[in-house]
Amino acid sequence: MYDMNNLKQLGALGKNAEPAMKAFQALDQAALADGAIPKKYKELMAVAVALTTQCPYCLEIHKDHAIKAGATQEELAEVTFVAAALRAGAAVVHGTHLMEK
Known part of the structure; x- marks a missing residue:
């Protein structure tokens, strides 16, 4: 079930839920960016x-x-x-x- 190739489907997931995917990607980038930590x-x-x-x-x-x-x-x-x-x-x-x- 777990196959790194499944991540290739993130584009399709994002296309079908674009606002949510963009919001998630922005959160992910902000949370993991260099900062105080x-x-x-x-x-x-x-x-x-x-x-x-x-x-x-x-x-x-x-x-x-x-x-x-x-x-x-x-x-x-x-x-x-x-x-x-x-x-x-x-x-x-x-x-x-x-x-x-």
């Missing part, structure tokens, strides 16, 4: 989110963008464990809802 760190955050949401398209795209922005293999490895810790942490704190009061 440097682009490299934003792309590392995007990788962490993609690991958490398990989106293979986002993983591939943002991994490449992070590397182009200067991220190292060590940083990508560390961001993997940040994502893992947060995902596991969410399960732990949600477990408090299971405890009797």
Whole structure:
């Protein structure tokens, strides 16, 4: 199901929902642009989110963008464990809802 070639259909998607696609692209560009937070760190955050949401398209795209922005293999490895810790942490704190009061 997941094939990077599917991204070639973004043009058709955008053509059929042009205002929404243009708005999404503007948001995406603005959110990931260099700013108070440097682009490299934003792309590392995007990788962490993609690991958490398990989106293979986002993983591939943002991994490449992070590397182009200067991220190292060590940083990508560390961001993997940040994502893992947060995902596991969410399960732990949600477990408090299971405890009797």
